[in-house]
Amino acid sequence: MKASAVPGDWTSSGEDVGVIGSTAYAVGGEKSKKTGEKGASDADSAQQGELQRQLSGRHLNFIAIGGTIGTGFFLGTGTALVKAGPAGCLISYMFVGTILWSVMVCLGEMATYIPTAGAFSAYATRFVDPSLGFAVGWLYWFGWATTYALSLVAAGLIIQYWNHDLNIGIIIAIFWVVFTVVNHLPVGIYGELEMWLSSLKVITIVGFIIFAICVAAGVGQEGVLGFRFWKDPGAFNEYLVPGGIGKFVGFWAVMIQASVSYQGAELVGVGAGEARDPRKTVPQAIRVTYWGIMLLFVVTMLLITMVVPSSDRELLSDSSNASASPLVIAARRAGVKVLPDIINAVLLTAVLSAANSNVYSGSRVLLALAEEGQAPAIFKRTNRWGIPVWAVGGTAAFGLLGFLNLSEDGGKVFNWLLNISGVAGLTTWASTCLSHLAFMRALKAQGIPRSELPYVSRFQPYTAIYGLFFNVLITLTQGFTAFVHWNVSDFFAAYISLILFVLLWAGHKLWYRQPSVSPAKADLVRGRFDLNGERSAADGGV
Known part of the structure; x- marks a missing residue:
């Protein structure tokens, strides 16, 4: 089939782009019979952007868990406790959990009906506005690509816990090669590796939960703790300003921090395009991922507030290794000395797992942008294993930005780039909810009852x-601290990502002048799975 020329499409009108909106899918590594190209060569499939559905439900679960539970969870909970106090901290994480739930169920309905790699930009483009899909997709890709560099740097800092003389640049280079190579292998291998790396993090958290319960019950050298620290130094802390307003500010600051910590759970949607039988695996993966992450976060946070007081000075440490972790501080207060090395090893697996997820998720978002004509068509090409090699290479190249951190001036630039990643996730969450509202309007306008959806929330x-x-x-409020004590540099550092989002959206809108998508004309066919679990026909394809 020939691709039609559309505004903003980097493909030529005469280029062969394959079926189902430029992406063919194969189950278990075999070409789908529906493509009508059984004898196509590897070169042909590379031109057609063929992905292979090799990810099971457990792979999707651990890809999302691996992308969510990182150093922010193991280290960031300490600063959260200082800002808001135990009660404020716990309420913040629970509240953000409800926001995550809304995003996940919206994603679930769309990803089971039209499973596609890099779902967020594709849904925004097809149901809301092409300019929104362009802005969300590129900002989300840039966030993950830059976070890959952060993960590589963090791995070096963590390893320095055991050897301060080790050059971080060597660590960055070694792990960059390792994870770039891994992401060029069949996606089933990636899924298995991610599953085992993520399992270590889950096992550690479960182990801490058991340990903390014992400490709170009186096993440690401080005796029975219970909720002692909720009374002294108190349930809520004042942050930046005094009084009740200061306590609310602390709560809101942690809620922003928690929203960044939860980011990564939406990666279930990224992997949906390569999942086996997405009508069954995606809804199950979404439920397991959400409740798994929610329980791990909330229960761990509750126990941290019970065994570590918010006034502990070690919580304010700016160290990037295990010494700053509330888990280690809890063990130290209980008189257990061996835990820091164990936690540091787990932190290393956490950042390595995150690095693995960063390249995978970023490459699939770049693939989705190319499929919608919003990135060069070369990023759709895959190898014989169904890996979008150019998208992987383009994403992995950003990991080399980690070397900026080796110089003082470069480190400042690097930190500014990383500020983009936090808000990139929030804009993706918001666009997912907006896309779902537009998706529902399109269903109604085209006479498709919600009862036909594989998953109904x-x-x-x-x-x-x-x-x-x-x-x-x-x-809009994530950089509010810059206004409490006005600082121009802090303001731009906090809102650079939002400014970039507006520039991307406005630039695409002014250049191509594409209208918003009409509900009656929204594309609800391309890439859809019918009741038999097969791709539906679209654009002359299958």
Whole structure:
């Protein structure tokens, strides 16, 4: 089939782009019979952007868990406890958990009906506005690509815990090669590696939960703790300003921090395009991922507030290794000396798992942008294993930005780039909820009942509205500390990502002048799975 020329499409009108909107899918590594190209060569499939559906439900679960539970969880919870106090901290994480739930169920309905790699930009483009899909997709890709560099740097800092004389540049180079190579292998191998790396993190958290329960019950050298630290130094802390307002500011600051910590759970949607039988695996993966992450985060946070007081000076440490972790501080206070080395080893697996996820997720978002004509068509090409090699290479190249951190001036630039990643996730969450509202309007306009969806969530559209409102609110207020004590540099550092998002959206809108998508004309066919679990026909393909 020939691709039609559309505004903003980097493909030529005469280029062969394959089936189903430029992407063919194969189950278990075999070409789909529906493509009508059984005898196509590897070179042909590379031109057609063929992905192979080799990810099982457990792979999707651990890809999302691996992308969510990182150094921010093991280290960032300490600063959160200082800002808001035990009660404020716990409430913040629980509240953001409800926002994540709204995003996940919205994603679940769309990703099971039209499973596609890099779902977020594709849904925004097809249901809301091409300019929104362009801005969300590129900002989200840039966030993950830059975070890859952060993960490589963090790995070097963590290893320096054991050897301060070790050059971080060597560590960055070694792991960059390792994970770039891994992401060029069949996606099933990637999924297995991610599963085992993520399993170590989950086992560590479960082990800490058991340990903390014992300490709170009186096993440690401080005796029975219970909720002692909720009374002294107190349940809520004042942050930046005194009084009740200061306590609310602390709560809100941690809520912003928690929203960044939860980011990565949406990677279930990124992997949906390579999942086996997405009608079954994606809904199950979304439920397991959400409740798994929610329980791990909330239960761990509750126990941290019970065994570590918010006034502990070690929580304010700016160290990047295990010494700053509340888990280690809890062990030290309980009189256990061996835990720091164990936690540091787990931190290393956490950042390595995150690095693995960064390249995978970034490459699939870049693939989705190319499929929608919003990135060069070369990023659609795959090798014989169904890996988008050019998209992987383009994403992995950003990991080399980690070398900026080796010089003082370069480190400043690097930190500014990393500020983009946090808000990139929030804009993706917001766009997912908005895309779902537009998706529901399109279903209604085209006479498709919601009962035909493979996965139907409750309380819609109110759930999507709830998620959209709070994601936009948090995005707009995430840099509020710059206004409390005005600082121009802090303001731009906090809002550079939002400024970039507006520039991407406005630039695409002014250049191509494409209108918003009409509900009656929204593409609900391309890439859809029918009741038999097979791809539906679209654009003359299958």
